[in-house]
Amino acid sequence: MAEVSVQAITISDEVAADADFIVTAARPNTTATLANTSFASGGARLLSVTTAGTGDNGKTTTITGTNVLDEVISEIITSTGSAEAVNGTKYFKTVTSVVCSAQYAANITVGSLASAAQAIFAGPTRLKGFFIVSGGSAGIVSFYNGDPSSGTVLFKARTLGTDNTLDNDTFIPGGGVLFRDGSVVEYTVGTVDLMTFFYA
Numbered sequence: 001m002a003e004v005s006v007q008a009i010t011i012s013d014e015v016a017a018d019a020d021f022i023v024t025a026a027r028p029n030t031t032a033t034l035a036n037t038s039f040a041s042g043g044a045r046l047l048s049v050t051t052a053g054t055g056d057n058g059k060t061t062t063i064t065g066t067n068v069l070d071e072v073i074s075e076i077i078t079s080t081g082s083a084e085a086v087n088g089t090k091y092f093k094t095v096t097s098v099v100c101s102a103q104y105a106a107n108i109t110v111g112s113l114a115s116a117a118q119a120i121f122a123g124p125t126r127l128k129g130f131f132i133v134s135g136g137s138a139g140i141v142s143f144y145n146g147d148p149s150s151g152t153v154l155f156k157a158r159t160l161g162t163d164n165t166l167d168n169d170t171f172i173p174g175g176g177v178l179f180r181d182g183s184v185v186e187y188t189v190g191t192v193d194l195m196t197f198f199y200a
Contacts, residue, residue, distance in 0.1 A: 006128055006198050007198070007199055008197065008199075009199070011195045011196075013187075015041045016189065018112050019050055019111035022036060022098065023098055023110035025107040025109050026107060026109075027104050027106070028100050028104070028108075029103045030099055032100065041118070043068070044093040045116055045117075046089065046090070046113040047075075047095075048085045048111055048113055049077045049108060049110050050084070051080075051107075051108050052106040053083055056080075057080055059078070060076050060078050060079070061079070061110065062076050062101075063097075064095070064096050065097075067090065067149070068117045070093065075089070090149045091117040091148055098110055115186070115188055116186070116188065116189055117147075117148050118185055119182060120179075120183040120184065121179070124182075125199045127177045127179065127197060127198070128171075129170055130196065131168055133165065133166055133167070134162055134191070134193065135161070135163060138160055139159050139187060139188045141156065141158070142186040143155050143157075143185055144185070145182070146179075147182070147184060148184060151184065159192055176199070176200070183197075
């Protein structure tokens with residue numbers, strides 16, 4: 001029988017949500033200037049577009065970049081007639097462009113939410129075990145087969161909200177859990193201090 005080497009990856013993400021992390025306050029006519037294009041954690045985030053005025057109903061912002069599995073993606077976020085944030089539904093690991101359908105009447109910002117995702121492994125893999133150290137708030141860690149925007153949740157784990165406390169130390173028997181389309185974890189920043197995953 002061929003020997004199979006188990007690999008490990010550790011994820012630690014305490015990068016707070018930031019409403020103007022991608023685009024600071026501006027009224028771009030078409031293409032916006034990017035303040036940042038990726039996150040220090042190396043993971044992916046849901047993004048939001050915030051308008052400062054009330055005269056921009058129906059205007060769109062198209063965000064292009066890569067997802068948690070390094071695939072090229074784009075998302076169109078449509079602003080309302082209120083001065084408010086509109087959240088996206090796709091996780092961006094990198095952002096390469098932000099393009100507005102027309103110049104906004106007031107400033108907009110493009111930023112990141114606390115909803116985050118990171119890849120354990122981008123290809124087919126079997127998860128053999130994991131441990132999770134809780135952050136200061138309770139939360140759910142979801143294990144996806146594939147990117148969260150199009151993949152399937154295979155199972156979930158919970159953190160209890162006692163900061164810097166080991167909540168989950170799990171060995172998976174047999175051949176482990178098979179992720180055919182890449183293994184990805186989804187979580188909320190502040191609910192996890194550190195996670196380590198073992199896979200082959």
